[in-house]
Amino acid sequence: MSARIDILSGLGDKGPAAIVVEANVKRILLDAGGALHPGEAITWARGLDVDAVIISHDHVDHIGGVSELPPTLPLYCTPLVAQALPKGRAWQPLPERGTCRIAGIEVTTGQAGHSLGGVWIHLGVEGGIFYSGDACFESQLFPFDTPPPANIALLDASYGTYDQPQQACVDAISEHLNRPLAFPVPESGRALEMALWLAEEADARGLSLAIDPIIRANLKTLLALPATLRRSHSDERIEALLARPDASQPSLKLISDRDDTAAMWPGFHLLHTGYLTPSRCAELSAGDILWQRWNVHLRASHLVELADQINAEHVVPLFTHLSDPALSAWRTLLGARLATEKALFLNNHVLNAIPLNNRSLA
Ligand SMILES: [Zn+2]
Known part of the structure; x- marks a missing residue:
């Protein structure tokens, strides 16, 4: 058993979210982010070949790229998130909290504490691959569900190492x-x-x-x-x-x-x-x-707390700068768990970065 993760977009900067997970010869796209800045082109969808897409929530940097995908590609999201899809786009329901199978992969979802209808996504392969989407522990309205254990955690680090309550x-x-x-x-x-x-x-x-x-x-x-x-x-x-x-x-x-x-x-x-x-x-x-910020993403200590909760061996901070001094700060926060590679390969729960010359999706 093995799995491969390709972070097409969302690593190294606040940018559109698009991550491909390949397991059991199937590929699932997690989020289809659109441009955060008016006029910016979406490039991550070029040449993409996936079996399904799962959308975590309805913010433009997670859903705005759906129009770049083939209209027949099976799309999963919660009914509230579906309201933000392009008019007439077909979709299939994702539980607000529960487990289903998508492209043969066990998918568990839970409340992410960030937005109406928004969820985190856990894939039951290789000891668990967890993607937080955008997430927050501090909402007065939206609950955050503790996810199942996961070998690798791809976490919302939109706030960098900021940690103000x-x-x-x-x-x-x-x-x-x-x-x-x-x-x-x-x-x-x-x-x-x-x-x-x-x-x-x-x-x-x-x-x-x-x-x-x-x-x-x-x-x-x-x-x-x-x-x-x-x-x-x-x-x-x-x-x-x-x-x-x-x-x-x-x-x-x-x-x-x-x-x-x-x-x-x-x-x-x-x-x-x-x-x-x-x-x-x-x-x-x-x-x-x-x-003046109103917290809606994980602040740094909460990101570490979440990684601890789910026993993550490897943690990828998403949607944030990963050059120094931020990189050193993340190393201090996450130690050996920090992973910053765009392409990752898991084999029998062991993680390897994929060399640069083999990074294109086959
Ligand atoms: Zn969001």
Whole structure:
């Protein structure tokens, strides 16, 4: 028994996710990431030959490349994630939490704590291959399920070696609330928990607030799911928010991010809380927007905790820089478990990097 892992995209930088796992003469693509930056070409799908694709969640850097794949390629995702597929794209249901077989491989999924309908993926080959997708331990709404043991863990390291607790982020955002603010956020992820927090803060401070209807609709969807798919004690908070009317002239606005720029929101300061594109970095440098992170990915100590939980012998930090000084920091955090190769081969649970001259997919 053997398995091969090819990280087509997502290693060495924050970039589209696309990983091929080959086992039992079948190939499964994990995620089909689209460009994070407008106009950027997707190159990982060129010449690709796989038997199925599994999508972890509905953010563009994980699902946006589906349009590059043959429309007949079997695609698996949860029903909520399927709503973000290109119109008419065929798909098959992936459990929100459970086990199924895809292309002859045992696939286990669980809640990743990051977004509505999002899951991590565990493949039952070679002692377990675990892919976290995007994952977080700190969500107030989305639970994180402890995965089964895995020999190799491909983990969301989007935050690099950053390790600030979520409470510190919330405290920092609180400092800004007494001025007119608009928060552009991805509507299926942190938007939901930011909505609850902002509503409670607005009430406590006597501030006016409006929340994008699509974010309200997603909270309603979350409330309609089985209770085990959201954190306990969140139902009352969600119900209270849904019953709360929007202010007609709010000083705080939570908006679905549609590439908003500061110029689109006169009278408001734009406060971003996630990944900044180069053009937004320029806006930040010019003082046109504000930025304060709201944790939705694994911070460094949680990434190590997850690797420990699943007994991973090898850990690949994804979606982050892997040159020094970051590389040395990862070595300190993960020791001999750190793996940074693009192509990996597992044979009887032993991991080998594939030499450079044999890296193309056969
Ligand atoms: Zn995501």
